[in-house]
Structures are given as C-alpha cells and as structure tokens.
Amino acid sequence: MIVISEVIHPVGLELLSSFPVYYDPDLYQRRAELLERVATADALIVRNHTAVDAELLRHGPHILAVGRLGVGLNNLDIEALRQRGIAVIVPYGANATAVAEYVLGSLIIFRRHLMTLARHTKEGHWKRDMKGNEVKATTLGIVGFGATGQAVAQRAQALHIRVKVHDPTKTQMIPQTWRSTSLENLYAESDHITLHVPLNTQTFHMINTQTLSLMRPDALIINTARGELVDEQALWRRLTQNQLAGAILDVREHEPPSVPDPLATLPNVWLTPHIAGLTAQSQQTIAEAVAAGVTTALLKAGKTP
Structure with missing residues (x-):
C-alpha cells in the first residue's frame, strides 16, 4: 500500500496505479487517521505539511x-529514516525552472515599477x-548554488x-564567469540578492540585523527558499528606515502569516503564498520523478504490483 497524504499531480497517481494506493490530499490534517493509515503502508508520499517524524515511523x-x-526536507526526520534504511525520494531540480522564472520575472517587474504603473493606469x-531601471549590468547575488x-x-x-x-559546498562547481565570493562581499556588492539554501542551524535567520546592515540601501531581497532564513522583524525595521x-x-x-502582517503594509514588499515552484x-515533473523513485524502491525491496 502506498499512502499519499497531500495533493499530487494526476500523472503521479497514474504511474503508481499498479500498486494499491490510498490517496487523500487532506489526510495530513488528520494526524490520528494518518497514523492508522501508515500502519500497513509500504510507502508514504508527502509534500511539506506531513511531519514524517519518529512517531509516524x-x-x-x-x-x-x-x-x-x-x-x-524540514518535515522529514532524515536521521530516523536513515537508521531505518528507508529510501527517501526527493526530486531535486524538478522545480528549478519555475523558481528561476519567478525570481527573474519578479525582479524585472519590481525594478520597472510595472505593478504600480499598471494599477495607476x-x-x-x-x-x-515614473521611470524604472534596467537589470542589464546590475549585480545579482545568489546564495546557494544547487x-x-x-x-x-x-x-x-x-x-x-x-x-x-556564495556556496562553500559547491565552490569547485562555480564557473569563473559567475564569481564565487564571501557572503559579506555578496551582501555588500549586490543590487539584488536571492536565497536558494536549505533551512538548517547555519542558515536560520541568515538575513538579520547584522547582515542587513551590510547591504546597499538600493538592494532588493528575494526569498523563495524557506521563510525562516529571514528575520522578518529585522527586515521590517530596515525597510521602514x-x-x-x-x-x-x-x-x-x-x-500563513499572522494578521495583521506588518510586512504587508509596506508598498515595496511583495508577498506571494509559497508558489514560486508551483x-x-x-x-507534473515532480510527480513523475517521485512516482518513479518510489516504484523503483519498492521493486528493489521485493514488493511487486
């Protein structure tokens, strides 16, 4: 049995149809029922709301x-999964195009004031x-080079x-045309800064009062990675100044953020509901990759459709 506790593209269900599947896109909201369902599960497929922790395992x-x-991977207890020898299928890169288009599209629209001008018109x-600025010959600082x-x-x-x-784990992968630099230099020298790192103890609140003070007053911050990378109170203070x-x-x-949301009151802050990769x-690509990975893992373990 494959239990799917959150929404999946229909192609994923089609690719998994040779196995018994229990699919409920809202199951993650009913923890007690989820725990009952996984009792007979050979595989579990989740998004970011299902806590795959020691209790569930x-x-x-x-x-x-x-x-x-x-x-x-914030909702997965990776160490507990490793100790159990459970295969973890993550479709790295499957939404890279979507996020990259979001970053550069929103960057251009912001710098040209297009949303404001559209509203005025x-x-x-x-x-x-109300003249905007071209992005040509500006500097984009990319934190994380996955x-x-x-x-x-x-x-x-x-x-x-x-x-x-800046990505100390991938320094050898960075072409010379894309200059590898320290975080301090990246913050200080970039016109626009975009975050693409996982959340961990090193990256939590990496955008904070100290690092914000290194940035130019005309700098733009874009975060499509994890919200906890940014100290929102420090960001609000910097913006209001x-x-x-x-x-x-x-x-x-x-x-979702609490209401009222101080950042939502600022005209130079754009907010979207965690959809950059959606x-x-x-x-479809993500569902295909995960379905293929789960199928391979089950067949390798001797589970036949």
Whole structure:
C-alpha cells in the first residue's frame, strides 16, 4: 500500500496505479487517521505539511520509501529514516525552472515599477514620468548554488546581469564567469540578492540585523527558499528606515502569516503564498520523478504490483 497524504499531480497517481494506493490530499490534517493509515503502508508520499517524524515511523513499521513532492526536507526526520534504511525520494531540480522564472520575472517587474504603473493606469492615470531601471549590468547575488541557484544564474547571464555566488559546498562547481565570493562581499556588492539554501542551524535567520546592515540601501531581497532564513522583524525595521529598496517574499517565517502582517503594509514588499515552484509543468515533473523513485524502491525491496 502506498499512502499519499497531500495533493499530487494526476500523472503521479497514474504511474503508481499498479500498486494499491490510498490517496487523500487532506489526510495530513488528520494526524490520528494518518497514523492508522501508515500502519500497513509500504510507502508514504508527502509534500511539506506531513511531519514524517519518529512517531509516524513507529506507526509505520513496514514503510520502505518516503517520497517528497518538493525539495525541502524540514518535515522529514532524515536521521530516523536513515537508521531505518528507508529510501527517501526527493526530486531535486524538478522545480528549478519555475523558481528561476519567478525570481527573474519578479525582479524585472519590481525594478520597472510595472505593478504600480499598471494599477495607476487602470485607475485612469497616465504616469509616464515614473521611470524604472534596467537589470542589464546590475549585480545579482545568489546564495546557494544547487539546481535552482544554477538555473537562476544561467538565465541572469542571458540578461547580461553580473552574477556573484556564495556556496562553500559547491565552490569547485562555480564557473569563473559567475564569481564565487564571501557572503559579506555578496551582501555588500549586490543590487539584488536571492536565497536558494536549505533551512538548517547555519542558515536560520541568515538575513538579520547584522547582515542587513551590510547591504546597499538600493538592494532588493528575494526569498523563495524557506521563510525562516529571514528575520522578518529585522527586515521590517530596515525597510521602514528606507535602508532597502524592497523585498519579494514567497515564503514566510510562519505560513500563513499572522494578521495583521506588518510586512504587508509596506508598498515595496511583495508577498506571494509559497508558489514560486508551483507551475503546472513543475508539478507534473515532480510527480513523475517521485512516482518513479518510489516504484523503483519498492521493486528493489521485493514488493511487486
């Protein structure tokens, strides 16, 4: 039995149809029922809401594989899974194009003031004096050089944007045309900064009062990775002091954020509901990759359809 506790693209269900599947996209909201369901499960497929922790694994003694419909691992107890020898299927890079297009598309729209101008025009104003800025010959600082960071860099280069990269784990992978630099230099020298690192003890609140003070007052921060990378109170203070051009946040420290939301009151802050990687194409690709990985793991373990 394969238990799927969150929404999956229909192609994933088709590819898994040779196995018994229990699919309930809202099952993650009913923890007690989820624990009952995994008792007979050979595999579990989740997104980011299902906590695959020690408790769940105790209730799922037969689980051989866990598929993650996304690239974040915060909701998975990786050490407990490793100790059990459970295969973890993560579709790295499957939504890299979607996130890269979000980053560069929103960057261009922000710098050209297109959302503001569109609103003014619909309101009957014809404000041709509100000039924006080109992104050509500006500097984009990319923190993290995995599949998504690389996808952003490739597309930025096509737009003639200078690229600076910080990722100490992938220094040898960074081409000389995309300058590898320290975090301090990246913060200080970038016109735009985009985050593409996982959340861990080293990256928690990596954007904080101290690091914000290194940035130029005309810098723009884009976060599509994990909300906890940014100290939102420190960011709000910096923005209200006019020490940053703005922020584009697809992810938040708490999702959904509490109401009232101080950041939502600022005109130079754009907020979206954790959708940078959610396109029709990426969701199909992710479902295909996870379904294939789970199938392979089960067959390898001797489970036949």
